[in-house]
Amino acid sequence: MKDMMNTGPAVHAAAIMYAEEARAGLMDRREFLSRATALGVTAPVAYGLLGLAAPAEAQAAKVGGTLRVGMEVKAQKDPRTADWPHIANVYRGWLEYLIQYNPDGTFEGRLLESWEANADATEYTLKVRPGVTWNNGDAFTADDVVRMFTRWTDASVEGNAMASRFLGLVDEATKSLREGSVVKVDDLTVVLKMSLSDVAVVANLADYPAAVVHSSFVDGSDPSANPIGTGPYLPKEVAVGQRAILARNADHAWWGGVAPLDEIHYIDFGTDPAAMVALAGSDEIDCNYESTGEFITVLDGLGWNKLEAVTASTIVMRMNSASSDLYKEKAVRQAIQKAVDPKVVLELGYNGLGTTAENHHACPVHPEYAQIPAQTIDPAGLKPALEAAGLADAEFELISLDDGWEAASTDAVGAQLRDAGMNIKRTVMPGSTFWNDWAKYPFSSTTWNHRPLAVQNMSLAYTSTGSWNETGMANPEFDAAMARALALADADARRTEMATLETILQDEGYIIQPFWRSLYRHAREGVNIDMHPSFEHHHYKWSIA
Amino acid sequence: MYLFLLRRVGLMLLTALSLSFIVFCLTNLAPNLEKLARTEGSVRMTDDDVANWVIQNGHGGSMVSRYGEWLGVVPGWVLTDEKGVTRGRCLQGGLTVESAPRFCGIFQGNWGTSTVFREPVLKTVTNKLAATGWLMFWVMMVMVPTALVLGVLSGMREGSRTDRVLSTFAIASTATPEYVSGVILIAFLGSATAGISPVLSSWGWIEGRTLFQGTATSAMDKITFWNFALPVITIALYGIGYIARMTRASMTEVMTQQYIRTARLKGVSFRQIIIKHALRNALIAPFTVIMLQFPWLLNGVVIVETLFNYKGFGWTLVQAAGNNDIQLLLGCSVVAVFVVLITQLISDIGYVFLNPRIRLS
Numbered sequence: 001m002k003d004m005m006n007t008g009p010a011v012h013a014a015a016i017m018y019a020e021e022a023r024a025g026l027m028d029r030r031e032f033l034s035r036a037t038a039l040g041v042t043a044p045v046a047y048g049l050l051g052l053a054a055p056a057e058a059q060a061a062k063v064g065g066t067l068r069v070g071m072e073v074k075a076q077k078d079p080r081t082a083d084w085p086h087i088a089n090v091y092r093g094w095l096e097y098l099i100q101y102n103p104d105g106t107f108e109g110r111l112l113e114s115w116e117a118n119a120d121a122t123e124y125t126l127k128v129r130p131g132v133t134w135n136n137g138d139a140f141t142a143d144d145v146v147r148m149f150t151r152w153t154d155a156s157v158e159g160n161a162m163a164s165r166f167l168g169l170v171d172e173a174t175k176s177l178r179e180g181s182v183v184k185v186d187d188l189t190v191v192l193k194m195s196l197s198d199v200a201v202v203a204n205l206a207d208y209p210a211a212v213v214h215s216s217f218v219d220g221s222d223p224s225a226n227p228i229g230t231g232p233y234l235p236k237e238v239a240v241g242q243r244a245i246l247a248r249n250a251d252h253a254w255w256g257g258v259a260p261l262d263e264i265h266y267i268d269f270g271t272d273p274a275a276m277v278a279l280a281g282s283d284e285i286d287c288n289y290e291s292t293g294e295f296i297t298v299l300d301g302l303g304w305n306k307l308e309a310v311t312a313s314t315i316v317m318r319m320n321s322a323s324s325d326l327y328k329e330k331a332v333r334q335a336i337q338k339a340v341d342p343k344v345v346l347e348l349g350y351n352g353l354g355t356t357a358e359n360h361h362a363c364p365v366h367p368e369y370a371q372i373p374a375q376t377i378d379p380a381g382l383k384p385a386l387e388a389a390g391l392a393d394a395e396f397e398l399i400s401l402d403d404g405w406e407a408a409s410t411d412a413v414g415a416q417l418r419d420a421g422m423n424i425k426r427t428v429m430p431g432s433t434f435w436n437d438w439a440k441y442p443f444s445s446t447t448w449n450h451r452p453l454a455v456q457n458m459s460l461a462y463t464s465t466g467s468w469n470e471t472g473m474a475n476p477e478f479d480a481a482m483a484r485a486l487a488l489a490d491a492d493a494r495r496t497e498m499a500t501l502e503t504i505l506q507d508e509g510y511i512i513q514p515f516w517r518s519l520y521r522h523a524r525e526g527v528n529i530d531m532h533p534s535f536e537h538h539h540y541k542w543s544i545a
Numbered sequence: 546m547y548l549f550l551l552r553r554v555g556l557m558l559l560t561a562l563s564l565s566f567i568v569f570c571l572t573n574l575a576p577n578l579e580k581l582a583r584t585e586g587s588v589r590m591t592d593d594d595v596a597n598w599v600i601q602n603g604h605g606g607s608m609v610s611r612y613g614e615w616l617g618v619v620p621g622w623v624l625t626d627e628k629g630v631t632r633g634r635c636l637q638g639g640l641t642v643e644s645a646p647r648f649c650g651i652f653q654g655n656w657g658t659s660t661v662f663r664e665p666v667l668k669t670v671t672n673k674l675a676a677t678g679w680l681m682f683w684v685m686m687v688m689v690p691t692a693l694v695l696g697v698l699s700g701m702r703e704g705s706r707t708d709r710v711l712s713t714f715a716i717a718s719t720a721t722p723e724y725v726s727g728v729i730l731i732a733f734l735g736s737a738t739a740g741i742s743p744v745l746s747s748w749g750w751i752e753g754r755t756l757f758q759g760t761a762t763s764a765m766d767k768i769t770f771w772n773f774a775l776p777v778i779t780i781a782l783y784g785i786g787y788i789a790r791m792t793r794a795s796m797t798e799v800m801t802q803q804y805i806r807t808a809r810l811k812g813v814s815f816r817q818i819i820i821k822h823a824l825r826n827a828l829i830a831p832f833t834v835i836m837l838q839f840p841w842l843l844n845g846v847v848i849v850e851t852l853f854n855y856k857g858f859g860w861t862l863v864q865a866a867g868n869n870d871i872q873l874l875l876g877c878s879v880v881a882v883f884v885v886l887i888t889q890l891i892s893d894i895g896y897v898f899l900n901p902r903i904r905l906s
Contacts, residue, residue, distance in 0.1 A: 075661075075662075075663055222663065239662070240661060240662050240663060241661065241662065241856070241864055242765070242856050267762060269762060269854050270851075270854060275759075275760065275854060277737075277738070278731065278735065278736060278737075279759070279760060280737070281738065281742075281754045281755050281759065282735065282737065282754065282755040282757075282758040282759055282760070283753050283754065284758060284760060284762065284763055298738060301738065302737055302738070430867060432864065432867035433580075433867055433868075436580050436583050436584050437580070437583060
């Protein structure tokens with residue numbers, strides 16, 4: 001491959017192939033950037049392959065100022081067990097990631113300078129960024145990287161969200177890091193030798209539970225208690241439910257230079273979106289976490305800047321056959337699924353701020369998305385199906401959060417099911433109680449964040465071993481197809497498996513997945529921030545004019 | 546007098562004991578413990594894991610003995626799980642089995658740790674109570690004088706136009722619950738899109754977008770007129786109407802007394818009659834009502850603090866209840882009992898000074 005490049009390291013063969021596809025118009029630019037950078041091609045090189053110049057870094061931002069962000073402040077957790085981006089957005093102040101997923105769909109090395117995958121994506125070579133130090137003075141080395149993989153792969157830790165992410169590095173018997181799978185070559189080089197192909201390694205390293213902690217970190221402890229990290233900020237105060245303050249660490253020479261903002265204040269105002277509007281109006285915050293539904297136009301009306309991220313974020317109204325007998329029969333689930341018109345849900349629940357989906361949780365923005373035949377919506381078929389199953393008089397309960405677009409979308413689903421002849425009861429719960437049991441409700445709505453690859457959400461939620469399986473679905477064919485899909489580095493090759501996965505998931509009827517959301521947030525004039533498809537806050541990019 | 550005080554303190558302790566026991570029982574019901582296990586451990590635990598977690602974290606055994614542990618009259622639990630990790634009620638902050646005290650309940654000054662806020666309950670409760678204290682203080686400062694003035698004015702001449710107008714206002718304000726008046730006030734005075742703020746803003750009369758701030762969160766750091774007025778008015782409005790009605794009733798009654806008539810016949814001016822003769826007697830009943838407002842205020846702050854996002858005692862109570870934070874709920878209920886009973890004690894003592902006919906014992 002070297003002969004194709006005049007300078008710099010070798011470019012992955014697939015990336016060059018992708019570039020040809022992108023230039024030929026077979027793949028859009030966003031997809032190309034996402035795939036090429038996942039293979040270890042740096043963003044400027046990826047743009048170069050398309051014959052484009054990389055977007056210039058923001059002009060030198062003004063240093064100084066305090067930014068007030070309206071966001072729920074949740075209790076800090078051991079990063080690998082973090083279950084909310086909100087938790088990560090606080091520890092992101094002082095903890096950094098090996099790789100970062102940028103809003104434009106590219107992957108950028110942070111604590112890694114670069115990485116390279118071999119042809120079948122079973123071996124990754126990670127190059128550690130030289131000159132990075134922890135804020136206690138220790139140097140960041142390859143040893144830290146190896147240690148992190150040990151932490152991430154330890155499945156004996158309850159709620160370790162990273163445990164199922166690196167199956168190729170795990171020893172099945174001990175449920176921990178396989179001997180010899182992560183090898184330190186020298187102080188700045190680590191090689192991952194995986195037992196199977198895994199395309200999601202890079203994306204997984206960039207996900208929010210993958211923050212890199214210091215060797216002195218006590219497992220399961222609050223990371224803000226002893227905030228040793230590589231990042232530019234330090235937690236000044238973390239008061240759950242109230243606020244969190246990050247202040248620039250004056251005693252730490254951060255490898256990235258100077259982060260412009262002096263302080264970042266996260267202020268918790270609860271979950272009511274109306275409160276955010278009131279706050280924006282009375283100038284108590286400079287930007288919010290997310291703007292949803294009808295509040296988008298209200299905030300526009302206040303003259304705030306709207307920031308958009310195109311995403312595969314969605315809401316899933318899912319039935320759970322493990323916790324309720326009502327949903328054991330496939331025919332019943334299918335009839336319920338087909339009784340709901342996604343267009344209506346998008347319009348009523350989300351003001352049409354997105355695109356309709358196809359009840360299989362794979363989005364056209366995912367590189368491996370496969371087109372499968374459209375479903376026919378059939379509300380008339382629900383009543384006979386319920387009668388056939390002897391459930392004509394049974395009471396079904398549909399649960400959701402108590403406010404915002406989640407409730408409105410779920411209401412739209414409930415109303416359509418009621419119209420189709422189902423005896424359905426709607427229950428709403430406040431956020432503080434709803435999330436305690438989110439995976440257990442018989443029939444409820446769950447919001448799903450954007451992930452760069454379709455296989456990521458699918459393997460988490462719908463395989464029988466997925467750590468966030470909330471449907472009780474256990475389909476061996478699906479599991480097998482998923483294992484195959486996760487072994488294909490090439491997204492085009494993965495697409496045939498994807499068609500199988502999408503068809504099975506849709507056919508099982510567990511989920512009503514009506515639309516894909518575009519995500520928005522608002523900021524007042526003069527605030528330089530961005531919206532990220534996974535709600536990540538990259539503090540060092542922020543500034544105030 | 547001392548006997549009375551002693552009896553009151555005894556009653557207070559007894560009430561605190563019974564109330565905390567009731568709260569303890571409710572928070573320790575099996576489904577609530579399961580909820581706690583799922584929040585604290587993991588949402589994906591199996592039912593066996595949950596049962597195990599409940600026992601391993603000291604929520605097993607009889608309810609009475611656990612209540613005893615919380616009080617500090619029964620030795621705290623110590624358990625070692627299958628991984629060899631020893632945990633115990635008293636083993637907080639790096640204490641080992643040997644160095645830890647045997648008893649650690651509230652009698653020993655240990656209020657436990659809040660699972661929601663991850664800090665000692667005593668710290669949470671005192672901080673939040675201080676915040677609520679400020680709210681109550683300003684409510685009282687607004688409510689009491691306004692209500693008394695309104696009540697006296699309307700009670701001076703029963704049936705007059707002033708009386709009718711003020712009575713209508715008083716009835717309307719006391720008939721409007723806080724969650725209604727709060728929302729109306731926010732929409733009218735504290736919203737950038739509705740009410741008078743957009744108009745004032747477009748005329749250039751106000752600097753920001755809103756006249757008042759629709760939330761009181763910034764009042765946690767610094768109380769200003771603009772961030773605190775709305776919550777204070779919201780709570781005060783409700784009480785103003787009530788106290789004004791009581792004052793009016795008491796005032797009208799006094800005004801029909803023989804001695805008032807005698808004074809008038811003697812030619813004392815109306816003003817002198819009100820100030821010298823009527824007021825002191827008319828204020829005895831409202832005094833009790835005002836002291837009774839404290840329990841009501843504790844009630845009212847739950848709604849108002851949640852509405853205005855003011856992180857005080859009421860808001861904490863909502864968070865604790867929503868997350869089944871056992872220790873914090875118990876702490877809150879004990880504190881609530883003391884606040885209520887102490888204000889009632891003050892009320893009873895104050896009553897004696899206002900009305901010499903009453904004796905305490």
